Amino acid sequence: MTQLFRDARSGEAFAAPLAAPDDFAGWREQARRLVSADVPPDRVAWQVPGEGGEDLFAGAGKAMRLPAPRDDAPQPRVPRAFLDLAGKAALHSDPQRFSLLYRLLWRLQTRPGLMEDGADDDVRRLAMLARTVRRDIHKMRAFVRFRVIEDEDGERYVAWFEPEHHILRANAAFFVNRFTQMKWTILTPQGSLDWDGQTLREGPPAARGDAPAQDAAEDLWKTYYGSIFNPARLKIGAMLKEMPRRYWKNMPEAALIPELVAGAQAREARMVETGAALFTESRPDSLEAIAAGISACTRCPIGCNGTRAVAGEGRADAALMIVGEQPGDSEEQQGRPFVGPAGQVLRSHLAGAGIDPGQAWLTNAVKHFKFVLRAPSKRRLHQNPSAREIDTCRWWVESERLLVRPKMVLALGASAARSVLGKTVSVQKVRGLPQRLDDGAELWITTHPSYLLRLDEGARAGEEARFAADLAAAGARLRDLA
Amino acid sequence: MGLAKGDGRTYKEQMSQPSLMDRLAILADAAKYDASCASSGTAKRTSKGGKGIGSTEGMGICHAYAPDGRCISLLKILLTNHCVFDCHYCINRKSSNVRRAKFTPQEVADLTIAFYKRNYVEGLFLSSGIVKNSSHTMEQLIETARILREEHDFRGYIHLKTIPEAEAEMVRRAGLYADRVSINVELPTVAGLTRLAPDKDxxxxxxxxxDLKSAIIEAKDARKRFKSAPRFAPAGQSTQMIVGADDASDATIVGKASALYDRFRLRRVYYSAFSPIPDASAVLPLQRPPLIREHRLYQSDWLMRFYGFAPGEVQQAADDAGMLPLDIDPKLAWALKFRDRFPVDVNRAPKEALLRVPGLGTRAVGAILAARRQRRLRLEDVAKLTVSVAKIRPFIVAADWRPILLTDRADLKALVAPKRTEQLELFAA
Known part of the structure; x- marks a missing residue:
């Protein structure tokens, strides 16, 4: 063995000073020389500015200078996988990182496949450091928040950020590539970066107070953050895992989190209350139960207006179910469907079409009477139910259909059609065209007889003929089905 | 900031509209039921040499997380929540009583730039209710993207939710500006769609x-031959299904998702657990599905995409009604049903067999395959390569470990199933 080899093993330590905490290039250069000179890991002390010397030197007097490599020493070889991980791990704040890197480099010279061995403690430690640094780099890209200031050359975007590891320099290219045409500065406790649109400059450590305290767009951003959050799906653990609390103090939106969480359960309960939970009971098992149910129903404003609910009537096993819109003034007073003026028009046309209303089930899309009081006479003036009111009441109409099981449903007017179909259709377009419903019944749609009553004499004759023709076609089909 | 000025609206329009802030609240709220917020998988770009800002990496960045655990990567809003459609599960349907608002394309573009410059977002995810008609609406979406790309030279991420009823030519134009385009299939079954989204087909x-699939493939081919050929939706297309609004079983949903991946080369199928929405339609189910159901569907999606499970195998993990168990993940459920496939020898088994072991992820499998070239793996080594060895122990053989009859034990599920944990108390004193 050569003289140098004995020097290396002689018990003296070699000092390997680095220029900065993230000086991976400096580590590489010196590590290559140390390996070439056969200096084992326990004889090297890596000196990092700001991190203090290692104990190895405390009593050892002055450290030896780096030995010259042996002439015949081969170039140390390392796999790509090591360099990728080492480049990241070198940025970790762990004071032992450079020693770990050198120990692995040393071991790789005799075990070239070592990097594949994820069960080895050094390899695991390296992977863990690299992963932590990668995450810190990623989180900085994610959580930096710029605030804009105006100076003599226009807008400048300034951010204050506190990275956990020595990643500021490693992240510079990302921000340059992303915000090339913007002037920006990122301030951190370890140093700062400044881009003027052309050149990147490094600056001294900064304090939070050096950055602007607010930005005009932050209220918009907080509004967005609060609105995009879905209170029906609170998952605080998932949020904390990806956005740990230590980042919150530099993120304007994070100030909203406590109130959003606190309000979430209350908001969800309110949403369910005003929204979906209208019908929680099981379907009524008889038409009588429906009649009782609608009398007590207050799930929409019409149900709460104090009028009498009007139940369907007719044969419980009818082949035909006729659905109108809602009870009118007369119907509400008598408590029976289709007994007012429009009902009279309907009954006379049914007779003309050979349909016996006594053999049918007659009902309405909406079970209560919606009206406004006309001022002087206090007459109750009919008002159309809203789509929402029809949709709410649909549950009752569906329940009736489930019990009566008609072969044909005749819907009179747009409200009735919506009640059966769940969507608004144009009556004029679909009249006379039967549709198959989910349960196999046939749906026929025509106008509501009250429409005929509102027409003037000229138009009425034509419309009445069309109404009669629709009913005649439906009546003929009903006899086929029966 | 220039957010409010020069938006081209008349005095009357400005007076009749809520403020920008109010509209942002309304139109972000209206967009939150869309699950997707990904900004990944697109072509790499930087703003060097350009006139504006923006860059994309392979991996998207989540710039914030909301308390619902979801990543906020993009400014996700609707251009308007006015809509002529009447889909029952949708808060913006015609018959709903929500407050309505609209943005102009210019306003959305300005808002995107303002957010992007402050590093709040990766870009824009724009969708819209249908106003006037589908093509008119699509035109507005494209115009927003055009302003961003052409006037601002914006190079960040743009995801446009495409309106299937719009003219095909428009859908193609959208892909020239957008990184990703998506069309929602909405519901897993045709019957569900007919019943709950009567205006859709x-x-x-x-x-x-x-059409989108062919346009994406054509553009890729063209770029292979001509470097100057325009990019078309480089991040591909995705879709979303609503879970729990109709009675489709998990097995049906898994089958549908698999068919969609195959037929349309989708990058992602998103599942959105139906949320109770204010002013819900009366035909909707009255209870929301448990959020865990959505999670189990994502896990089954993963099994098909990364773990070599055929759709039929995932469906085998479901019960007789076609529902995946909620208390354990589908991979564990499958393993408990097919115990004869275990234990798997970590020192000898092929990759495909290792990927079937409950608790072993793709990364751990990769680590095992590499490490076993270096040493014969003992249980202690496996523990160092994985997250939890306790969970996988019953299913593996190692150099010093063989599970004695463990896979035959009746209480195996109890041994390996996760314990229910209390939700973290975030604001406890």
Whole structure:
């Protein structure tokens, strides 16, 4: 063995000073020389500015200078996988990182496949450091928040950020590539970066107070953050895992989190209350139960207006179910469907079409009477139910259909059609065209007889003929089905 | 900031509209039921040499997380929540009583730039209710993207939710500006769509997805031959299904997702657990599905995409009604049903067999395959390569470990199933 080899093993330590905490290039250069000179890991002390010397030197007097490599020493070889991980791990704040890197480099010279061995403690430690640094780099890209200031050359975007590891320099290219045409500065406790649109400059450590305290767009951003959050799906653990609390103090939106969480359960309960939970009971098992149910129903404003609910009537096993819109003034007073003026028009046309209303089930899309009081006479003036009111009441109409099981449903007017179909259709377009419903019944749609009553004499004759023709076609089909 | 000025609206329009802040609240709220927020998988770009800002990496960045655990990567809003459609599960349907608002394309573009410059977002995810008609609406979406790309030279991420009923030519134009385009299939079954989205048509939706697929493939081919050929939706297309609004079983949903991946080369299928929405339609189910159901569907999606499970195998993990168990993940459920496939020898088994072991992820499998070239793995080594060795122990053989009859134990599920944990108390004193 050569003289140098004995020097290396002689018990003296070699000092390997680095220029900065993230000086991976400096580590590489010196590590290559140390390996070439056969200096084992326990004889090297890596000196990092700001991190203090290692104990190895405390009593050892002055450290030896780096030995010259042996002439015949081969170039140390390392796999790509090591360099990728080492480049990241070198940025970790762990004071032992450079020693770990050198120990692995040393071991790789005799075990070239070592990097594949994820069960080895050094390899695991390296992977863990690299992963932590990668995450810190990623989180900085994610959580930096710029605030804009105006100076003599226009807008400048300034951010204050506190990275956990020595990643500021490693992240510079990302921000340059992303915000090339913007002037920006990122301030951190370890140093700062400044881009003027052309050149990147490094600056001294900064304090939070050096950055602007607010930005005009932050209220918009907080509004967005609060609105995009879905209170029906609170998952605080998932949020904390990806956005740990230590980042919150530099993120304007994070100030909203406590109130959003606190309000979430209350908001969800309110949403369910005003929204979906209208019908929680099981379907009524008889038409009588429906009649009782609608009398007590207050799930929409019409149900709460104090009028009498009007139940369907007719044969419980009818082949035909006729659905109108809602009870009118007369119907509400008598408590029976289709007994007012429009009902009279309907009954006379049914007779003309050979349909016996006594053999049918007659009902309405909406079970209560919606009206406004006309001022002087206090007459109750009919008002159309809203789509929402029809949709709410649909549950009752569906329940009736489930019990009566008609072969044909005749819907009179747009409200009735919506009640059966769940969507608004144009009556004029679909009249006379039967549709198959989910349960196999046939749906026929025509106008509501009250429409005929509102027409003037000229138009009425034509419309009445069309109404009669629709009913005649439906009546003929009903006899086929029966 | 220039957010409010020069938006081209008349005095009357400005007076009749809520403030920008109010509209942002309304139109972000209206967009939150869309699950997707990904900004990944697109072509790499930087703003060097350009006139504006923006860059994309392979991996998207989540710039914030909301308390619902979701990543906030993009400014996700609707151009308007006015809508002529009447889909029952949708808060913006015609018959709903929500407050309505609209943005102009210019306003959305300005807002995107303002957010991007402050590093709040990776870009824009724009969708819209249908105003006037589908093509008119699509035109507005494209115009927003055009302003961003051409006037601002914006190089960040743009995801446009495409309206399937719009003219095919428009859908193609959208892909020239957008990184990702998506069309929602909405519901897993045709019956569900017919009942709950009466204005939509499965043929039209799938036709548009098919058009997008061909446009994406054509553009890729063209770029292979001509470097100057325009990029078309480099991050591909995705879709979303609502879970729990109709009675489709998990097995049906898994089958549908698999068919969609195959037929339309989708990058992602998103599942969105139906949320109770204010002013819900009366035909909707009255209870929301447990969020865990959505999670189990994502896990089954993963099994098909990364773990070599065939759709039929995932469906085998479901019960007789076609529902995946909620208390354990589908991979564990499958393993408990097919115990004869275990234990798997970590020192000898092929990759495909290792990927079937409950608790072993793709990364751990990769680590095992590499490490076993270096040493014979003992249980202690496996523990160092994985997250939890306790969970996988019953299913593996190692150099010093063989599970004695463990896979035959009746209480195996109890041994390996996760314990229910209390939700973290975030604001405890």
């Amino acid at each position: 499965v043929g039209v939706i799938e036709g548009a997805m098919g």
